[in-house]
Amino acid sequence: MTCIQGFICAVPTANRADFIEHAARAAHGFRDHGLVAAVECWGDDVPGGEVTSFPLAVQAGPDETVVFSWYVWPSKTAHDAGMLAAIADPRLGPETNPMPFDGKRVIFGAFEPVLELGEPRKGGYVDGFVVAVPRDKREVFTQFARDCDPVFIEHGASWIIEAWGIDVPEGKLTDFRRAVQAGPDEEVVFSWVQWPDRAARDAGNEKIMNDPRLADKSMPFDGKRLIFGGFVPVVEV
Numbered sequence: 001m002t003c004i005q006g007f008i009c010a011v012p013t014a015n016r017a018d019f020i021e022h023a024a025r026a027a028h029g030f031r032d033h034g035l036v037a038a039v040e041c042w043g044d045d046v047p048g049g050e051v052t053s054f055p056l057a058v059q060a061g062p063d064e065t066v067v068f069s070w071y072v073w074p075s076k077t078a079h080d081a082g083m084l085a086a087i088a089d090p091r092l093g094p095e096t097n098p099m100p101f102d103g104k105r106v107i108f109g110a111f112e113p114v115l116e117l118g119e120p121r122k123g124g125y126v127d128g129f130v131v132a133v134p135r136d137k138r139e140v141f142t143q144f145a146r147d148c149d150p151v152f153i154e155h156g157a158s159w160i161i162e163a164w165g166i167d168v169p170e171g172k173l174t175d176f177r178r179a180v181q182a183g184p185d186e187e188v189v190f191s192w193v194q195w196p197d198r199a200a201r202d203a204g205n206e207k208i209m210n211d212p213r214l215a216d217k218s219m220p221f222d223g224k225r226l227i228f229g230g231f232v233p234v235v236e237v
Contacts, residue, residue, distance in 0.1 A: 010060035041231030057179035111163035132182035
């Protein structure tokens with residue numbers, strides 16, 4: 001099964017060009033170790049929050065922008081082997097390709113898709129989501145997504161991935177579990193919705209909010225801890 005490696009980080013806004021160069025070089029290097037695809041998305045419409053949010057998740061400062069990214073591997077086994085090989089690759093080390101951001105605040109994890117609708121396109125606009133779901137409600141969540149996500153496609157979305165956490169490590173400063181205040185009986189879900197552009201996303205989300213088919217859908221998770229935001233792809237490999 002395909003493995004999705006998800007990332008969130010905070011990058012000094014002034015370092016946007018340096019980040020794009022760094023991310024592109026890294027993705028091409030990882031591709032030599034089995035990576036299928038990589039997408040790095042720059043924050044465009046990323047709200048703050050009092051309890052949870054993307055900025056809080058990575059302790060973003062006022063002069064930083066949140067980046068939402070994913071790598072696609074053929075399998076979890078390929079992911080594990082590729083990561084080990086990448087660690088030993090001098091092209092990917094900090095001396096050769098230094099990170100133009102605080103790597104200690106990067107959050108990452110491995111996820112397996114439980115639902116995919118549509119097909120990826122170059123460019124476009126991405127709504128990113130992270131949420132904590134009770135582990136015993138995986139099938140309930142998947143069915144919830146099967147019921148709701150086609151409505152997003154109907155209203156203009158081009159591609160949707162819902163991915164369930166399979167290797168989500170804890171960190172000293174930041175991590176996915178802290179990002180959504182996941183409890184010991186909850187798992188992290190990493191998801192995105194791709195749209196043709198920002199205008200299509202705004203119009204589509206307005207229609208979704210007013211669609212009566214979703215009005216009576218009960219969320220199998222705590223929606224108050226859901227984090228979300230809009231992003232623009234800046235690296236696609």
